[in-house]
Structures are given as C-alpha cells and as structure tokens.
Amino acid sequence: MKTIKITGVPEHFNLPWHFAIEEGAFKEKGIDLQWKDTPEGTGKMCNMLREGETDIAIILTEGIVKDITAGNPSRIVQTYIQSPLxxxxxxxxxxxxxxxxxxxxxxxxxxxxxxxxxxxxxxxxxxxxxxxxxxxxxxxxxxxxxxxxxxxxxxxxxxxxxxxxxxxxxxxxxxxxxxxxTPWPCFVIAVRNGLPEQDKNIVKHILEVINTYTADFKQIPSIDRTLANRFDQKTEDIREWLSLTQWSQSPMDRKTLETVQDQLLKLELIPEKLAYEKVVLPV
The missing domain is CATH 3.40.190.10 (Periplasmic binding protein-like II)
Incomplete structure (x- = not known):
C-alpha cells in the first residue's frame, strides 16, 4: 500500500474526494490517500507542496500557476473544477x-x-x-x-x-x-514533481478514481441535502451552487494556461510566462 498525502480546502467542491476515501476506492488501487484540510487556502498549500508536506493539492488555478512560475517544484495534472469560482x-x-x-x-x-x-x-x-x-x-x-x-x-x-x-x-x-x-476554470489538481517521477501510474490511478466520482457526483440521490448538512448551507443555496458548478476530468488546455498567465503578467504578478510543459503534466 502506497501512502499519498493530499490537501484541499474544507469546502463543498472537495466532497467527492471524501466519498472516494470513505468508500475505499483508492485502497482498491493500492493507495492509502490521506486527506488533510487546509482552511488557510492556496497560499498555504503552495508552501506545503514546496516543503513536501503534501504530495497533491486541490488548489486555485491562479495561485499555483503563479507559484510554479516562482519556482514551486510542482505541476498541474488536471483541471478539477471547470467552472469559474x-x-x-x-x-x-x-x-x-x-x-x-x-x-x-x-x-x-x-x-x-x-x-x-x-x-x-x-x-x-x-x-x-x-x-x-x-x-x-x-x-x-x-x-x-x-x-x-x-x-x-x-x-x-x-x-x-x-x-x-x-x-x-x-x-x-x-x-x-x-x-x-474568475476568468478561468477555478480549481486544478497539482502534484509535487517527485511523485510522478517515482511512479507515474500512482497519479494516473488517483485521477481515474476521482474522475469516476466527479462525473456522477450531481446524480447522487439527495446530494443537495447532504452538502447542505455537511457545510452548514441552505439547501436552496446548494442547489444554485450545483447548477453553476462543473467538475472536469480533463487536463488543463493550452488556451486556459495562456489566459491565466496573460492576466498575471498584465497585473505584474509574474515576471514571465512559462512554457506549457513546465506548468502542466498530462498524465
């Protein structure tokens, strides 16, 4: 069993990960996926990836793109939420x-x-x-x-x-x-570079599992009530949120990265744009 550390914000977007962990879906692939909530958000998660405190982060697109440009030894393996935040x-x-x-x-x-x-x-x-x-x-x-x-x-x-x-x-x-x-898809899945270098199949298996869960997530019976109860929300608000939220099962495309980097460069938040291959690792 391979132990992998993963982190994300304690928000409704990430409930599919908890369902998959609770149901043992990753263990069936020989992976002990250990989730850690990071309420401090993307800035903290960038530091965790840099320091090796986590292997994977479910993280805001603009934040990780900026930090990779600043030397974070990680790459984006997939878009997680296709819709804007x-x-x-x-x-x-x-x-x-x-x-x-x-x-x-x-x-x-x-x-x-x-x-x-x-x-x-x-x-x-x-x-x-x-x-x-x-x-x-x-x-x-x-x-x-x-x-x-x-x-x-x-x-x-x-x-x-x-x-x-x-x-x-x-x-x-x-x-x-x-x-x-946000003018782009809001959440991505980022991994520290050492993880796919050790075993690229681990990342592939993790994505296969979570993509199965996110593809069917909205069809789960009473998912609106489940989300409302777990995250202290009104059911009508959750229904609106679900109608606006689209999970992704695809790598980040070149056009999206271009849009994010162009905006960050225009705002002088990054010194230069990086090549697609330095930011994105399709698995």
Whole structure:
C-alpha cells in the first residue's frame, strides 16, 4: 500500500474526494490517500507542496500557476473544477461601505500573500479601474480571521467563495456588496514533481478514481441535502451552487494556461510566462 498525502480546502467542491476515501476506492488501487484540510487556502498549500508536506493539492488555478512560475517544484495534472469560482466581496455588517466602488483605497483582508483572496483582489481592482499598485492588505489566514479583521476595522473588505461565505451574510456578520468570478476554470489538481517521477501510474490511478466520482457526483440521490448538512448551507443555496458548478476530468488546455498567465503578467504578478510543459503534466 502506497501512502499519498493530499490537501484541499474544507469546502463543498472537495466532497467527492471524501466519498472516494470513505468508500475505499483508492485502497482498491493500492493507495492509502490521506486527506488533510487546509482552511488557510492556496497560499498555504503552495508552501506545503514546496516543503513536501503534501504530495497533491486541490488548489486555485491562479495561485499555483503563479507559484510554479516562482519556482514551486510542482505541476498541474488536471483541471478539477471547470467552472469559474464566484468570489463574493464582503464587508462587515456595520461597515459604511455600501457598494463595490466605495472600496477604492481601502484595505483588503487576504488569507496570505499568493492566495486566491490576494490574487483575485488584483483582478477585481483591475475590473473596477483602480490602481492595483495602491492595494493595501491585512493578512488574516482564515475566514474566521477575516470575521475578526472586518468586525474590528483592521480591514475593510474580504473576498471569498460566495456560497461558503453566505452563512455569515445570513447571520448578519457580513454584507455582500458584489461578486467577482474568475476568468478561468477555478480549481486544478497539482502534484509535487517527485511523485510522478517515482511512479507515474500512482497519479494516473488517483485521477481515474476521482474522475469516476466527479462525473456522477450531481446524480447522487439527495446530494443537495447532504452538502447542505455537511457545510452548514441552505439547501436552496446548494442547489444554485450545483447548477453553476462543473467538475472536469480533463487536463488543463493550452488556451486556459495562456489566459491565466496573460492576466498575471498584465497585473505584474509574474515576471514571465512559462512554457506549457513546465506548468502542466498530462498524465
């Protein structure tokens, strides 16, 4: 039995992994897949891949592309979520800011530098016509940290996945003033380079299993209620989320990588574009 470490955010996107692990689907392939939740998000997972703390990460596309460009010894083996991530733009319930345009020049809470909340704040600022060089940041690590920072006035707004943040909106802790969808498929499966070098078939077997689960995921009876119960969501919100979410079973295509790198380069978040083969490893 080969032990493989994998990590991802504790969010609804990753429930297929938990189902597959719980049902022993990877062990049937001789793989002990050990899942670790990383609520800190993509910036933390990039560090985990660099340090060998994980073999695989289910990670935001823009974050891992940026970090590979910065020397992360990993590559993308597949797109995991084909649809965009819808980032909700949130302020504290008592905030004086009522609209997105009011947030110009204020401080944005981010989980850490290199995270999706960090990188997408640049995309949002560009969409709004703001000077991205004037963005100001407060590192909060987790969504709980963002609640504290916004409530205490240490930061003014916070970008996070809209549906996972909605319970905080429903409870009157946050107000959502807008949305910012990613201009590309949002999650990919990244592996540290040493893993396929040891045994390329391991990665292939893992992808075969998870692709079987994601292909049928929406057809699971009462999956909306299961997701709502596990992630403290309203069933109607989960149904909307399911209607907007599309899992992928395919490698990242060249056009998508080009789009991501062009945007990161334009925002001066990467110094150069890398060749497709340096970022993507089709298995």
């Amino acid at each position: 819808i980032w909700g733009i949130h302020v504290a319930s008592a905030s004086p800011y009522r609209e997105e345009k009011d947030l110009r020049g204020t401080k944005v809470a981010i989980s850490r530098f290199g995270s999706g909340s960090h990188l997408m704040s640049f995309v949002h600022a560009q969409n709004m016509g703001w000077d991205t060089g004037k963005l100001k940041f407060e590192i909060v690590n987790t969504i709980e940290g963002a609640v504290d920072a916004l409530t205490e006035g240490k930061a003014d707004y916070f970008m996070w996945e809209r549906f996972m943040t909605k319970p905080l909106v429903d409870k009157g802790i946050f107000r959502r003033v807008g949305d910012c969808p």
